[in-house]
Amino acid sequence: MKIRRILATAVAIAVTTPAVMLSVTPAYADTAPAAQTPAKPTVKELEKAAAEAQKAYDAAVAAEKIAYQVVEEALSDTAPLAVAAKAARKAADDAAVAKTTADQAVTDAQTALDALPEDATEEVRAAAAKTLSEARTAAEAAATAKTTAEAEAKAAGDLADDARVAADRAYTKARAATKETLAAKTAADAALARAKEEENQGGGECLDEPGLTTVVTGFPSKVTAGTATTFSVRVTNGTDKDMEKVLTYASVHATDKSGAKDIAKYLKLKWTSASSPKWKTVDGDLYIDTIGALKRGEHGDIKLRLDVDAKAPAGQGLTFIAGDYFNEDGCGLTPDAAVNKFDIKAAAGKPVPKPTKAAPAGSGVTPQGSGSSVPVNTTSGTLAATGSSDATTQIALAGGAAVVLGAGAMFIVRRRRTGADA
Structure with missing residues (x-):
């Protein structure tokens, strides 16, 4: 009887949840050769399948909620990686400001040295030259610090972005799992309802x-x-x-x-x-x-x-x-x-x-x-x-x-x- 194959397929859907979205039509197709028709499931077997389908759906719903919370946390400004990325960016910005200041100090020291009068003493000239040298050393250190801070800021930003992408992908998969388990649960519930109906009616179709x-x-x-x-x-x-x-x-x-x-x-x-x-x-x-x-x-x-x-x-x-x-x-x-x-x-x-x-x-x-x-x-x-x-x-x-x-x-x-x- 055709309904038997429909019921058997519904039970299979409840057990093989991942295939549900790709087999909506086969869930109702009556194409299996008669010799391969599975035995009609009992009400007890269908109740077990429906219970398992419900359990899988409940778990999927719970997992989706958790995945959504993870996405919200990953997108939040207070997320640890987001906080670290923000701090690294601030450090890089501060390093850039420090380098600009150091570069300006070099320019000022050079200008001061060039502006000394011809009758300036050797002591004055030596002091100006020392100031310029120290400014150049400080500028080189500031440049190195800026480069390091920029690299660290980029790495921290990439980590935060990767966490957001990973959270979004996990949420997408969780949503798909919820859809699949809902479809499986619906099919299993329908199969059980039909079996109970046949059992209670005891008549022909x-x-x-x-x-x-x-x-x-x-x-x-x-x-x-x-x-x-x-x-x-x-x-x-x-x-x-x-x-x-x-x-x-x-x-x-x-x-x-x-x-x-x-x-x-x-x-x-x-x-x-x-x-x-x-x-x-x-x-x-x-x-x-x-x-x-x-x-x-x-x-x-x-x-x-x-x-x-x-x-x-x-x-x-x-x-x-x-x-x-x-x-x-x-x-x-x-x-x-x-x-x-x-x-x-x-x-x-x-x-x-x-x-x-x-x-x-x-x-x-x-x-x-x-x-x-x-x-x-x-x-x-x-x-x-x-x-x-x-x-x-x-x-x-x-x-x-x-x-x-x-x-x-x-x-x-x-x-x-x-x-x-x-």
């Missing part, structure tokens, strides 16, 4: 139903903190059978620009429909049950609203939207979910505008500047890049690999219950 389609229109490519945007969803029964109960699945995921921090708490999805006009928040179940029954060829429309809290930081996000149906004799899933990626802009201190109007569901009209939906295949476990040859890769490489991995895992493990369990 719903089948894929290509004739059940979900179309999203009016979704923006950018949103701003403190705003709300309305868009439309149409679920169509394009099969030759009636569907007794049709649900819409909707979820939103987001991280900050670094891709390491989950900021989904600042985003809320709300829905409304003709039969239920009052806006309601999509609950933790992630299913919207307003469409109800759909006869063959019929469609149901709902509107969704993405509310972005004014405190939301800049970042990137995506939504997963799909349709499922439940009949007495079985259930089915939309094979290709609509994935909409979008950028999040921090608030600019402007009043919160009213939600933007969306084009009518199913009209095929996409407002100017809106983002396009990218279908995601949920059968083989591959995040499909339909509609854009490398759409998923672009999302992953945009600094949000953990968003893609986590959202994809959450989508794949969503409940596939029979009609009686729905």
Whole structure:
């Protein structure tokens, strides 16, 4: 069964953390020959893997904090190497001033000797010559001291710079490790959730139903903190059978620009429909049950609203939207979910505008500047890049690999219950 390979891969990710960022797509690919399919992990094994992934993530977060403190200390004026470099620079500057003073003393002594009158006594001339000689000796010593001080100042400055560079590199690696372990933790948690779900349900999985389609229109490519945007969803029964109960699945995921921090708490999805006009928040179940029954060829429309809290930081996000149906004799899933990626802009201190109007569901009209939906295949476990040859890769490489991995895992493990369990 394909889900077994997905689960096994998720466990492997949790154990081989360093490879996560380079294998986001393989984490969901179902390409291994059947003869090489690993045995399905037990819940106990998955719990252990999830615990290890959590431990690795916690350690990475702690290491990143320490690395950041090291960077701050290295950049501080009070850092030991910075203090030493500053002192060495001051010594070099003082040596330069001393050399200038000594050079001027030589010039003055020479001028004084040259200015002696012809009738000056030998004693006076000897004294002036001695002063010039002593000034030249002092100037040579000052020059040597200046050269030595400059070399020491450069060496001390280089040491301080090297420490800053080393601290910055260590922090960069620590941040990367945090991203990797977050992705591993997300995959391991998703695998465990799915295994527990299967264990509790004890039933078969719903089948894929290509004739059940979900179309999203009016979704923006950018949103701003403190705003709300309305868009439309149409679920169509394009099969030759009636569907007794049709649900819409909707979820939103987001991280900050670094891709390491989950900021989904600042985003809320709300829905409304003709039969239920009052806006309601999509609950933790992630299913919207307003469409109800759909006869063959019929469609149901709902509107969704993405509310972005004014405190939301800049970042990137995506939504997963799909349709499922439940009949007495079985259930089915939309094979290709609509994935909409979008950028999040921090608030600019402007009043919160009213939600933007969306084009009518199913009209095929996409407002100017809106983002396009990218279908995601949920059968083989591959995040499909339909509609854009490398759409998923672009999302992953945009600094949000953990968003893609986590959202994809959450989508794949969503409940596939029979009609009686729905």
